[in-house]
Amino acid sequence: MTQTPNNSERHPLCNTAEHVLTRRQLLGGGAAGMIGLGGLGGLVNPLFAEEMKSKEKQVLFIWIDGGMSQLESWDPKPNTQFGGPFRSIPTTIPGIHVSELMPKTSQIMHKLAVDRGVSTFDNSHSAGVPRINRGDPKDRGVIYPYFGSAVANLMGPGDSGLPPYVWVKPGSGGFKYQDAGFLGPKFGALAIGEGEPPPNILLPETLSSTNNADRNTLREFANRQYSQKRPPKFSEAQNFVYDTAQALMQKRSLFDNPDPKDVARYGDTPLGRDMLIGRKMIEAGVRFVKVNSYGWDTHGDNFNAHASLMPRFDQAFTAVVEDLDARGMLDHVLVIAMSEFGRTPRINGHIGRDHWPEAWSIAMTGTGIKQGAIIGSTNDDGTWVTSEPHDIGHFFHTWFNALGIDSEHTEYINDGQPLPIADDDCSPIRELLS
Amino acid sequence: MNNVQYKPVAAPSTDRQLFNAKFSHDGKLLIAGSYQGDLRRFELTEDEPTELTPFGNHHGWVQAFALHPTENILVSGDSWGKLQAHDYTQENPMPLWSLEDAHDGWIRSVAFSNTGDWFATCGMDQVVRIFQTKNGKLRHELQGHNADVYHVLIHPHDDSVVSADALGNIIHWDMKKNRPKRQFDASETFLAHRLQDVGGVQCMTWSPDGTTLLAGGTRPKNGATVQGIPILIGFSWETTERTFLKELGATSDCYCEDVAYHPQGFLMAVTSGTPGTGKLQFLDSQKPDSAEPLFLLSNLSNCHSLDVHPDGEMIAVTTTVRGSNGNGRKVDADGNYIGNTSPIQLLTPDTPME
Numbered sequence: 001m002t003q004t005p006n007n008s009e010r011h012p013l014c015n016t017a018e019h020v021l022t023r024r025q026l027l028g029g030g031a032a033g034m035i036g037l038g039g040l041g042g043l044v045n046p047l048f049a050e051e052m053k054s055k056e057k058q059v060l061f062i063w064i065d066g067g068m069s070q071l072e073s074w075d076p077k078p079n080t081q082f083g084g085p086f087r088s089i090p091t092t093i094p095g096i097h098v099s100e101l102m103p104k105t106s107q108i109m110h111k112l113a114v115d116r117g118v119s120t121f122d123n124s125h126s127a128g129v130p131r132i133n134r135g136d137p138k139d140r141g142v143i144y145p146y147f148g149s150a151v152a153n154l155m156g157p158g159d160s161g162l163p164p165y166v167w168v169k170p171g172s173g174g175f176k177y178q179d180a181g182f183l184g185p186k187f188g189a190l191a192i193g194e195g196e197p198p199p200n201i202l203l204p205e206t207l208s209s210t211n212n213a214d215r216n217t218l219r220e221f222a223n224r225q226y227s228q229k230r231p232p233k234f235s236e237a238q239n240f241v242y243d244t245a246q247a248l249m250q251k252r253s254l255f256d257n258p259d260p261k262d263v264a265r266y267g268d269t270p271l272g273r274d275m276l277i278g279r280k281m282i283e284a285g286v287r288f289v290k291v292n293s294y295g296w297d298t299h300g301d302n303f304n305a306h307a308s309l310m311p312r313f314d315q316a317f318t319a320v321v322e323d324l325d326a327r328g329m330l331d332h333v334l335v336i337a338m339s340e341f342g343r344t345p346r347i348n349g350h351i352g353r354d355h356w357p358e359a360w361s362i363a364m365t366g367t368g369i370k371q372g373a374i375i376g377s378t379n380d381d382g383t384w385v386t387s388e389p390h391d392i393g394h395f396f397h398t399w400f401n402a403l404g405i406d407s408e409h410t411e412y413i414n415d416g417q418p419l420p421i422a423d424d425d426c427s428p429i430r431e432l433l434s
Numbered sequence: 435m436n437n438v439q440y441k442p443v444a445a446p447s448t449d450r451q452l453f454n455a456k457f458s459h460d461g462k463l464l465i466a467g468s469y470q471g472d473l474r475r476f477e478l479t480e481d482e483p484t485e486l487t488p489f490g491n492h493h494g495w496v497q498a499f500a501l502h503p504t505e506n507i508l509v510s511g512d513s514w515g516k517l518q519a520h521d522y523t524q525e526n527p528m529p530l531w532s533l534e535d536a537h538d539g540w541i542r543s544v545a546f547s548n549t550g551d552w553f554a555t556c557g558m559d560q561v562v563r564i565f566q567t568k569n570g571k572l573r574h575e576l577q578g579h580n581a582d583v584y585h586v587l588i589h590p591h592d593d594s595v596v597s598a599d600a601l602g603n604i605i606h607w608d609m610k611k612n613r614p615k616r617q618f619d620a621s622e623t624f625l626a627h628r629l630q631d632v633g634g635v636q637c638m639t640w641s642p643d644g645t646t647l648l649a650g651g652t653r654p655k656n657g658a659t660v661q662g663i664p665i666l667i668g669f670s671w672e673t674t675e676r677t678f679l680k681e682l683g684a685t686s687d688c689y690c691e692d693v694a695y696h697p698q699g700f701l702m703a704v705t706s707g708t709p710g711t712g713k714l715q716f717l718d719s720q721k722p723d724s725a726e727p728l729f730l731l732s733n734l735s736n737c738h739s740l741d742v743h744p745d746g747e748m749i750a751v752t753t754t755v756r757g758s759n760g761n762g763r764k765v766d767a768d769g770n771y772i773g774n775t776s777p778i779q780l781l782t783p784d785t786p787m788e
Contacts, residue, residue, distance in 0.1 A: 066658055078494060078514075081450060081470055081773055085495040085513030085540050100539065123762040170628065271629055295628035299659040299759065300688065300708035304600070307558070307582065308631040308657075346764070346773050347451060347469065349736035349754030350688075350708045352659065355761035383771040 056158060057367050057403045059151055060282055060324070061290045062275075062317065062337040066125070066297030069343040069353055070382070072099050072306040074361035075116045077382040082345035085303055096374050101310035104318035110372045111321060111330070112365045113432050117376020119389035120341060120357040125297070128340035128357065134181065135396035137423045142414060146179035147396065148288040149187040150421060153180075153412075154405055160285025162251060163244045167191040168274045168281065169292035173198060175241050182414050185237035189290065190244055195273045197248060197255040254280050267315040275316040279323055282333055296339060300350035321365060334366040334402050345383045359385045362395060368402025370434040393423030401428045438700070438716060438729050439784040440749065445777035446476045446483035452776035453497045454692070454739035455752045458506075458522065461744040464778065465508065465522060466752060467496030473510060475522065476778075483780070489527040492516055500544040500553060507567065509553055511541025517555065519570065531570040537561065543585045547593050554595050556583035562597045562607065576607050578614040584634050589671070591644045598649060600624065600634030604669075618669045619676075623651030630657035637692045640671075641719070647671050650690030650703060653681075664690040664705040668722060678723040686710035692739045695719065697746040700728055704737035704751055709759075712737040714751055714781075734779055747786065751779045 069084075071077055076088040076099045088097035091109035098106050105112075120136070122128035134144040145153065152164035166189065167176060173193030177185035192198075203212060219242070227235030248254075258276050266272035271293045278291040293313065298305040317337060324330050342360025343353035359378045365371060377387045400407035400422060407428065411418040446464065452474060455466040464476040464483065471492040476483040490496060494513035501508055501522075507530065508522040517536035520527040540558035547553060552573060556562045560583055564574035581600040588595060596618075598604040604618035625632045632654040639648050647669045652662035664682040669675065682690050688708040696702055701717040714737055716729040735756040742749050758774040766772055 079471055083470075083494070085497070087494065087514050087539065269629060293629060295630050295658045297658040301632075301660040304582075304634075305630050305632075305657065305660070309629050312629050344761070345771065346758070348759035348774060349711075349756070350659075350706065350759060351738075352708070352759070354759055358763055381771070 056332050057155065058158075058282055058286065058333045059148070059288045059399075059403070060278055060320065060333055060335045060366075061148060061288065062278075062335070063290055063292050064296050064313065064337065064339040065129075065292060065294045067339045067341050067343050067355055068296050068309075068313075069298065069302060069306055070116070070356075070360040070378075071343070071345065071353075072101055072303070072310060074098055074114050074363060075378055075382060077345075077378075077380065080381050082347065082381055082383070084347070086307075093372055093374060099310065101306060102314045104314045108318055108321055109374075111325060112363055113369050113371065113373040113375070114361055114363045115376040115390055115395075115429065115432065116361045116374070116378060117385045117387040117390055118342070118360045118362050118392075118395075119385045120360075120392050123341060123355040123357050125340060125355075128355070132338075132340045132392050133179070135422050136392045137420065138425070140417075140419055142417075142419065143181035144419075145181040145183045145187060146189075147399070148189055148290050149180040149183055151288045151403065152187045153183045154400075154410070154421065155287055155403065158285050158287050160287075161247050162281070162284055162286045163190045163240075163247065164287040165189045165290075166281050166286045166288070167290040167292065168195075168277045169193060169290075170270050170274070170294055175244075177237065182419075183412070186240035188237075190248075192277060194270075195255070195277055197252065198245065203249070251284060254284055262319075265315075266319045267312055269312045269316070271312050272316045272319075275320045279320050282324070282329065283327070298343065299348065299352040299354055302343065302347070302352040324366070330366045332367050334364065334368060334399060336362070336364045336399065338362040345381060359383065364399075364432070366402075368404070368434055370432055373432050375429070375431045390429055391423070391426060393426030394429050396422035397426055397428040398432050401433055438698075440714075440729060440731065440781040441784060442734075442779050443748075443782050444483055444780040445753075446485065446780070447775045447777040448474045448485060449775070450474070451754070451774055452752055452778065453495070454499070454741070455750045455778045456499070456501060456741045457743045457748075457750065459501065459504075459744060463522065464750060464780075465499070465501075466776075466778065467492075467499050467510060467512075469495050471512065472496065473499065473508070473520075473522075487526055489520060489522070489524075490518060491529070491532075492518070495540070498541045498544045498555065498557075500546050502550040502567065503546055503548065504550055507550070509544050509546070509567070511536065511544055511555055511557070513540040515539050515541060515557070515559075517541065517544075517565070517570065519567070533565075533570050536563065536565070536570075540582075542583060543597075545586045545588045547588050548590065554586045554588060554597075556586040556597050558582045560599070562586055562595065564595070564609075574609060574612055576605075576612055578605055578607075579603065581631070581634070584636060585638050587638045587640065587647075589644055590640055590642075596638070596647065598635030598638055600631060602633065602635055602651065604635060604638070604647070604649060606674075616674055618647065618649070618674050620649045620651065620667055622653055623649070623665065623667075625654035625657070625662075627654065627657035632657045632660055633662065636689050639693050639695065642695055645671050646677060648693055648701075650682075650693045652689045655685055659708060660688060661685050661708055662688055664688060664703075666690050666693060666703055666717075666722065680717065680723045682715065683707075683713060684710070687713065691737060694740055694742060696742055696749075702740055702742075702749070704734075704740050706736045706738055711735045711756065712753075714740070731781075737779075738776075748780055748782050751781065753777050753779050 133146040157164035177188035180187035341357040451469040452466040475486040492512035499510035515537040519530040537557040538559040562576035602621035602623040606616040608615035654662040668677040715727040
């Protein structure tokens with residue numbers, strides 16, 4: 001059964017006062033103007049919430065939708081039955097090779113951590129995408145939040161005045177509340193589609209500031225009327241969307257035309273464009289930025305596809321890591337690059353690779369991560385993990401810890417129901433943590 | 435040729451997937467490059483094709499090879515850029531010469547000149563190169579493509595070199611000036627979809643009289659799991675103008691992977707299919723864009739190449755295993771991971787040709 005936060009449905013065994021505190025009570029009313037911008041609500045322990053408010057850590061989450069082939073990227077097996085046509089090349093870490101399709105990444109390998117021993121369970125997109133993004137927790141009768149919503153909730157929006165969870169993607173934009181799960185709609189993602197700001201972000205020229213203020217007064221009155229007869233989550237979500245729009249109106253420059261030099265470095269491609277916007281969002285202080293790349297579900301013509309896809313990833317990924325490093329931002333920004341699964345070692349009749357959760361790779365760098373840690377291993381043919389396999393739950397623990405969150409002792413409080421923030425059968429991968 | 439009918443008679447296979455299977459000039463051998471660094475041979479003199487010793491100390495994929503027009507020499511190129519020549523009739527062929535870095539990466543195609551004195555290669559480094567056959571010495575380097583060069587071809591009369599790339603650009607090279615002389619537009623075989631460049635010219639051939647250049651590929655619909663309508667485009671060699679465009683199937687039939695003229699005069703093409711299974715079809719060479727093929731065989735699985743036996747009857751179509759696709763683990767009874775193979779379908783006419 002799906003359960004959303006609702007004080008009237010509190011867990012019967014849970015009576016402590018902190019569990020029934022509302023988000024507004026915790027924040028003491030909140031800062032004027034940005035009250036609705038997520039974070040640190042009644043869904044986490046209040047002492048932890050206060051502690052996290054002071055942290056400035058951020059996340060750049062690069063989602064490679066459809067499934068990047070580990071064999072054409074992080075874990076090449078050249079000259080083997082399933083190795084494909086490509087060579088491997090040395091990296092800045094002696095003895096570590098990556099696919100020849102990643103020449104730029106190979107030169108920053110010492111700044112990265114890669115786990116080649118990832119083994120998950122879902123081999124379909126429909127199940128794999130949400131389960132991976134939610135950390136595949138045990139079924140507790142609630143829909144867990146995506147990682148972005150979780151971080152938005154656990155760490156709050158910070159001081160940027162911007163929404164805590166921004167999703168930069170090809171295609172349509174808008175507010176994607178579905179990511180938030182039981183945390184409630186306001187912890188959803190504000191999606192920036194095709195590099196364009198949300199429509200109508202600027203006030204009409206014919207609207208004076210006085211008239212705008214009057215309209216806002218009327219809107220707030222209507223909101224109060226609306227919220228009196230409804231659960232807080234509805235009015236909070238509505239306020240959140242409006243406040244988000246107001247915040248972006250003050251940051252219109254985030255969508256200005258990029259510096260041509262940056263375009264050249266990131267690549268004049270949709271991923272290059274979006275990665276550059278992602279960097280700007282991080283620089284502006286957005287807590288969690290997800291940058292999406294589509295088109296990786298290469299069941300047919302996998303090798304020509306990766307020959308085309310990988311250089312675009314290689315260029316944009318390397319550029320953003322180098323930029324964050326040059327600005328000293330890897331000290332407080334966690335960068336993750338991953339898909340919902342890898343691709344089959346077997347090369348099918350369409351010269352493609354299918355879905356393969358059994359043995360694949362995840363890359364990361366930045367705050368809390370041990371640079372140069374290349375861990376995990378697969379066998380010579382790349383078919384199975386030969387090291388201790390790591391499920392997505394291990395990574396959620398690892399990333400929470402990298403962000404300063406004790407994942408084994410921090411809980412969500414969902415209407416009085418304490419819930420672990422990551423799979424309690426898993427634990428942090430210590431070799432990846434600095 | 436209205437009643438031509440072919441049927442599969444044998445399907446030799448190896449423990450590794452295979453590329454373009456070709457018959458030797460004497461018709462006794464069937465040779466194919468493999469997905470793991472060697473070339474595989476079958477002897478065809480017995481009732482059942484018998485696999486001989488593999489050869490070629492290659493790396494990665496051996497997608498590109500060609501047979502010398504008169505001698506028992508085979509030149510092969512691999513996906514790491516290595517080029518070699520062998521006498522393919524030897525029991526354990528040793529390299530006549532070897533170039534480790536003939537190209538920077540994936541060699542896609544090799545074609546011999548009419549005398550066999552030299553040959554052309556092309557590949558992922560966007561370059562076409564001309565080498566001497568006897569020693570592998572580089573004679574020309576042709577630059578002008580802006581993408582991976584998929585196919586190279588030599589004109590049957592005057593040794594003109596043409597090459598085709600992933601963007602659908604076909605170049606006729608001026609060998610004296612080492613630069614493009616003319617270009618043929620097959621750009622509808624290309625699509626920039628999301629992050630991915632899709633398509634390009636997959637195959638080419640000449641009409642027997644050398645007046646028509648044929649280019650095969652797909653009209654792409656999307657990237658990732660590529661789908662598209664397989665197409666075959668004819669160009670006038672004299673004018674570069676397009677003379678016909680034939681759609682070879684539906685969107686799920688995807689790429690036209692290979693095309694050739696049969697000695698009997700009709701045109702043959704194979705498609706690979708995604709998610710379909712591909713087809714073998716014969717077309718009227720006088721009216722290739724006519725609606726109905728002379729012959730259509732749709733129960734082969736993902737056809738990737740074809741070749742005609744010197745006897746003018748048997749043809750070889752490199753295929754894959756039906757059902758080889760699928761998510762997640764497929765293991766045998768002993769728990770071993772199951773790979774794919776490439777049965778080479780040998781087909782003969784129902785009734786001998788005249």
